[in-house]
Amino acid sequence: MTSKLSRLAAAALMMAALAVLARAAAAHSFPGEQHPSAGQKLSAPPSEIQIKFDAPIEKLFAKLQVIGVDGKDYVIGEPLISDDGIELSSKLATLKPGEYTVKWAVVCIDTHHTQGSYSFTVTGGGA
Numbered sequence: 001m002t003s004k005l006s007r008l009a010a011a012a013l014m015m016a017a018l019a020v021l022a023r024a025a026a027a028h029s030f031p032g033e034q035h036p037s038a039g040q041k042l043s044a045p046p047s048e049i050q051i052k053f054d055a056p057i058e059k060l061f062a063k064l065q066v067i068g069v070d071g072k073d074y075v076i077g078e079p080l081i082s083d084d085g086i087e088l089s090s091k092l093a094t095l096k097p098g099e100y101t102v103k104w105a106v107v108c109i110d111t112h113h114t115q116g117s118y119s120f121t122v123t124g125g126g127a
Contacts, residue, residue, distance in 0.1 A: 029053040029108040031116065038118035044125040045095035049075070051104055056085030061107035065089050066100050074100070085109065095122050 004088040033052040036042055049066055066078040088104065100122065105115035 003116065022065075028112045028114050029055040029057050029106050030114060031104070032078040033034045034102070036120040038120065040120045042122050042124075043121065045122045046092060048089060048091055049102060050087060051102075052087045053106065057081065057088065057106040058109055059085070061105075061113075062086055063105040065092075065103040066092055067103065068095070068096075068100055069098050096117050097122050097124060 030053065031051050032054045033050075033086045035048075035050040036046050047098070048065065051064070058079040062079050062081055064075055067076045070073060074093045074095055076093055079088050081088060088106065099119055101117055101119045103111070103115075103117045107113050
């Protein structure tokens, strides 16, 4: 009887540990929508960059850059976070035709850090 109870307790403990690990793995914030989006070719330069995440992010640790082939960051000021913590955005200086790399880094409200990058191309407009 004691052996059976021990096995049941061990199984319950293992199930609880798996549930905690599954919850922690799902807690990272990743982009769901991007404007402009990865690989997009734009005939006119965007005036703003927006990234919507699948979980809220911390304002204090959010970073956003839009880097041109000249190495310059075209983000104006500090990035903004929506009231619900889901959207990271920033105004952009006027972009010339060319390729731009968006670099982002965020911390989810449960302290998990994620980062990434993608590129888009401006084919016309600009200064």
